[in-house]
Amino acid sequence: MTDHTTRLDHVVLWVRDPIAAAHFYEQAVGLEPVRLTDYSVGEAPFPSVRVNEETILDLMPLATAERMTMLPGAAESSGHPVNHVCLSLPAGDFDALRDRLEERSVPVSDLAHDSFGARGLARRSFYFRDPDGNIFEARHYD
Template identity: 65%
Template sequence: MTHHTARLDHVVLWVADPAAAAGFYERTLGLEPLRLAEFTAGEVAFPSVRLNEETILDLAPHTLAPRMPALPGSAGHPVNHICLALPSEAFDALRARLAEHAVPMTDIGHDSFGARGKAPRTFYFSDPDGNVVEARHYD
């Protein structure tokens, strides 16, 4: 097996309201908002949320698209979904929080293949902007 030194640094999600999106990810996944005050003050173009020590999700407003000439037509470009691997207990806690916030989610699927082999349990939900997130855990 080849071992790569690349790591996932960030994923940019298109959202209607970055502050609201940051709130959603903080409430449901417990992700720490970054640069939210600076975004609200108009000092930076978008906030982010921290997924782990080395990966963040940038929450880019659709209004940013015209200022990204290198990627014409990229606003809303379809990404099928992003997948987050959690410990088993955190997986269960996430389902409970999503239910508490009345966020629709799929039934639990089993033995879905991913970066670390087969995950015994997995499910999908959408954020308020329609970005689809898969949650899974490995043994």
């Protein structure tokens, strides 16, 4: 039987310094860098970080915005109109993420409870920004 489930493959984030961004996502958020070495030596146009086995975040250099010609106005879209990206984690990983962010003095919002999402009501959630101003929500359902 063919799998017809739609899945999220990747989200592209505009970043000033893709290498610094990859290090932030690896060290503060706990995501594995992908193609970082290839990007560092000029063999890949951007690095990524792996969210899970099916989803990555592409860390697109902001300097390439002017070359985004696939859609009219794409260059001006950098950072807009996406409000935030939400990461869903198990409770232990959620707590570890919040601890890593606080250890690195990354501002985090107060905890919210029972916010609605793709899997119903999340037990807890909070928001944080990456160094480029992209907003993330972290949540857990268990």
